Amino acid sequence: MSAVKITVGGNLEADAARRFAEAWRRGEALARVLTARRTELLRYVRRHEVGSIRGLANALGRDYSNVHADVKALAAEGLLNTEGGRLRADYDTIETTIAL
Secondary structure: OOEEEEEEOOOOOOOHHHHHHHHHHHHHHHHHHOOHHHHHHHHHHHHOOEOOHHHHHHHHOOOHHHHHHHHHHHHHOOOOEOHHHOEEOOOOEEEEEEOO
């Protein structure tokens, strides 16, 4: 099984409080990106061959513009591959780690 791992932080240092706050904000940002609809979209893309955003919107029964915005947000976070005109989610799980 493959996974996307998002790790924030490193070794414990004098600026641990600052790094923790940054990690918390990053986690909040990830939580905003991974909505229920976007998670459904990722699961669909993982299991099916998807050639276009329009085709994905049709398959999900959703509005094209909303799916387009979701694809853009997920791709910006590195959770969706859009290279070559195809949509891919080349992993089985998303794991987050906050190193202290």
